[in-house]
Amino acid sequence: MSPQDDLPELNGLALEPDDLNGHTVEELSAYLDADRTPPDPSIDESPGCQLALQAMQRLRGLSAALAEADAEAEEKSARDEGWISRILGAIAVDARAGRRIPIAHPDPMADLGITEGAVRGIIRAAEDEIDGVIIGRCRFTGDVTVPDEPIGIVVDASVLWGTSLPTIADALRTAIRRRLAAHTDLNVQAVDVTIHDIHQLPAEEEPS
Amino acid sequence: MTATSESMAAALDRVIADVPGVTALYRTGGLLGQAVAAGKELLRPERESIPYVQLTDSGAHPSITVTIGVDERSATETCRLAYDTILTWLRANGHTDAAVSITVAHVTG
Amino acid sequence: MAGEHHRRPVETADDRIVAGRAADGDADAFRVLILRYGPLMRGYARRILNSSDEVDDVVQDAFITAWQQLPNLERPEAVRSWLMRIVAHKAIGRLRARRPQLDITEIEPPAPETASPQRITEQRSQLEELSAALGELPEAQRQCWVLREVAGYSYDDIAGELDIPLSTVRGLLARARKYLIVRMEAWR
Numbered sequence: 444m445s446p447q448d449d450l451p452e453l454n455g456l457a458l459e460p461d462d463l464n465g466h467t468v469e470e471l472s473a474y475l476d477a478d479r480t481p482p483d484p485s486i487d488e489s490p491g492c493q494l495a496l497q498a499m500q501r502l503r504g505l506s507a508a509l510a511e512a513d514a515e516a517e518e519k520s521a522r523d524e525g526w527i528s529r530i531l532g533a534i535a536v537d538a539r540a541g542r543r544i545p546i547a548h549p550d551p552m553a554d555l556g557i558t559e560g561a562v563r564g565i566i567r568a569a570e571d572e573i574d575g576v577i578i579g580r581c582r583f584t585g586d587v588t589v590p591d592e593p594i595g596i597v598v599d600a601s602v603l604w605g606t607s608l609p610t611i612a613d614a615l616r617t618a619i620r621r622r623l624a625a626h627t628d629l630n631v632q633a634v635d636v637t638i639h640d641i642h643q644l645p646a647e648e649e650p651s
Numbered sequence: 652m653t654a655t656s657e658s659m660a661a662a663l664d665r666v667i668a669d670v671p672g673v674t675a676l677y678r679t680g681g682l683l684g685q686a687v688a689a690g691k692e693l694l695r696p697e698r699e700s701i702p703y704v705q706l707t708d709s710g711a712h713p714s715i716t717v718t719i720g721v722d723e724r725s726a727t728e729t730c731r732l733a734y735d736t737i738l739t740w741l742r743a744n745g746h747t748d749a750a751v752s753i754t755v756a757h758v759t760g
Numbered sequence: 761m762a763g764e765h766h767r768r769p770v771e772t773a774d775d776r777i778v779a780g781r782a783a784d785g786d787a788d789a790f791r792v793l794i795l796r797y798g799p800l801m802r803g804y805a806r807r808i809l810n811s812s813d814e815v816d817d818v819v820q821d822a823f824i825t826a827w828q829q830l831p832n833l834e835r836p837e838a839v840r841s842w843l844m845r846i847v848a849h850k851a852i853g854r855l856r857a858r859r860p861q862l863d864i865t866e867i868e869p870p871a872p873e874t875a876s877p878q879r880i881t882e883q884r885s886q887l888e889e890l891s892a893a894l895g896e897l898p899e900a901q902r903q904c905w906v907l908r909e910v911a912g913y914s915y916d917d918i919a920g921e922l923d924i925p926l927s928t929v930r931g932l933l934a935r936a937r938k939y940l941i942v943r944m945e946a947w948r
Contacts, residue, residue, distance in 0.1 A: 458938050468941075469934030476908075476915075498941045505890050505944070506909040512887050513803025521798035526816060530794060530823045531787060539785030539831070543754060546727050548734060552748075555730050557755040560785040565726070565758050567786060577773045580780025580836060601777045626726035626758055640774045 457491065464489035475499050544587045547628050557627060559587065565626050566598060569618040575603030576615055577642065587629065595633040596623070601640035612636045659713075659744075660702035666740045667704065667717060672729030675720030676703035677756050713741070714750040720757035730755050771795075779836035782827070790830075794823060797840060801847040807906045808851040810895055818854055822847040844911045852903060852921060859899075886944070893943040901936035904929055 458468050464485055474486055475496060486492045520526065541559025548555050563581050570576045579599035586592050596619060602611050616634040623631050667673055678701075705716040715737065721729040730753055741749045770778060771792050778796070781789035798819065805818045826846055833842055894902055903922060907913040915933075919926045 458942065467934065468938045469930055472934050472937050473930065495941070498945050499937060502890075502937065502940055502944060503909065505886055509887050509890050510800070510803065510910045513807060514799040515803075517799040517802035517806070520816075521802050522795065526820070527791065527794055527798075530820050531791065533820070533824055534787075534790075534827050540756060541785075546730050546755070548731050550734070550738075552750060553731075553734050554750070554752040555734055556753070557726055557730065557758075561726070561755050561757050563784040564786070567781065567784070568758075577770055577777055578781070579773070579777035580784055599777060599780050601773045628727055640777060642772045642774065 458495060462491045463495060464492055466492055468495070471495055471499065475503075542588050544627060544629065545590050547590060559583070562587075562623070562627055562629070565622050566596065566619050569615060569622055570600075572618045573611060573614045575606045576611055577601045578615075585632075590628065591630050593632040594629050595635065596631060597635045597637070600636055600638050601642050602638055604641050604643050608638055612638060656706050656708075657702060660704045660706040663704040663706070663715065663717070663737065663740070664702050666736060667719065667733055670729065670733045670736050672721050672724050673719050673733060674722050674759050675757065677718040677720065678703055711746060712748045712750070713746050714752075715741075716752045716754075718754045718756045720759065721755055722759045726755045726758050774837065775839045776835075776837035779830065779833065779839035783830040783833060783836060790823075790827060793826075793839065793843070797843050798823075800840075801843060804844060804906070804910055805847050805851045807894065807910060808848060808903060809854065810899070810902060814854055818850045819847060822850045825850070841912065845913075848907060848911055848913075848921065855899070855903070890940070890944060893940050896943075897936055897939060900924075901932050901939070904932040905936040905940070908933055 457463075460467055463471065466486060466489075471486065471492060474483060479487070479496075486496070539560045541563075543556040543558060544562060546555035546557055566581050567578045570578045577600065579601065581596065581598040584595035584597065587594055598615075598619070600612075600615060602608060615636050619634050620631060623629055664676060667676060703717060707714045717733075717737075719730070719733060733753055734751055737751050737753075738749065741747075741751075770781065770786075770789050775796075778789050778792050782793055801819050801822060802815055805822075806812055806815050809815065809818065822843070826843055829846075830836075833839065894905070897905065900922070904918055907918045907921060908915075913921065915926055915929050918929045918933075922929070924932075
């Protein structure tokens, strides 16, 4: 970003319709916002308009730089642990409990269950077993609140650059199935893994 | 809650906390900040010692509701074990026909 | 690295993964979102509010709403602009609570201080100059401008957010731009 480039001196920049080939700043703004389409020769061929547009463009570049600078200036406050824990501390945990998935017991009086949120946590933890996987959103198909109902699991995943996708997906499916069998009574019919992102290791963790 | 039901609920808190595999007890309306820090520490007595277990009718037919966190071994097994343990304790203390509801809200690991 | 398990920190994942996890109730992932977009949201809130008094509160409030609404977010990969919208909405709500009526009357801002040689000798950076110029804008103009240029709102979205007619948005934006351009060009 070097706004101080070699544009002509614009101190005398005039922005009245007389100076802008009959156009208003409003029209020029809209033209700029529309990426100068459709092309309007009465703007494109007017030196006054071009000067104004260049100034607007420069302002726009500066605005983007300002937003970045603003964010940079906030880095420290945004990383303040006190502020972050105030946010986390104000968040209701049951907001994500979701549906209650029944757990069977021989005693018909027993009312046992596990929350959908907890089961999602179990699924996410499968990533710990497979190097190079991060699990994202996870969804259930079928009614998990009905015992023995056939259920499908759909998970989003990101894998490490350079790993074999089919191998990873297989390992992930197996790990998820095994964990769900250990922790729930769900009748899991299918586990679908969608790998949509390939991530890099953070530089400092690169194996030497 | 009456004093009796409160002490019964507090006793049940301890019974459930001692079940192998149970790592935490939660209150409805708990906050994420606490859940993040969850672990045995939620089981420590708090300043306001409101029991985690919700108890209605502390007589012969009590109704008990509790939300727990469990460890890696098996959520279903730990949950069933917690149920059996609660029922054994209730019978030993003269409460029959209890309605016990347990929900696993978090699995560690 | 015998037996050493290499944990993939969720910080390295893209927004779709991180926001998807947060939507599913993963507090650690939500924390990553706070670290990733907190600074941007704070800077943005500060611009809209034109003060630092309530930045902490407004952004905190925005994140709490975000946590509640995340499961309804259709495209988790678009979480950044979604968060910006929430914080814009909160900040504008806060301004409205201060002053219930957004003043959109045709009052012109005071004429920009043209080419004050003193300013030039002060050699303030252009960003500082723009920052100061924004602070001088009448509130309605500043809000429109920040929504448009920082958050990338469409004219329609600005009209909806500020609850003013589209034609008014156009006018306010044009006046804000005119003022800023003259101010910034004068400084060049």
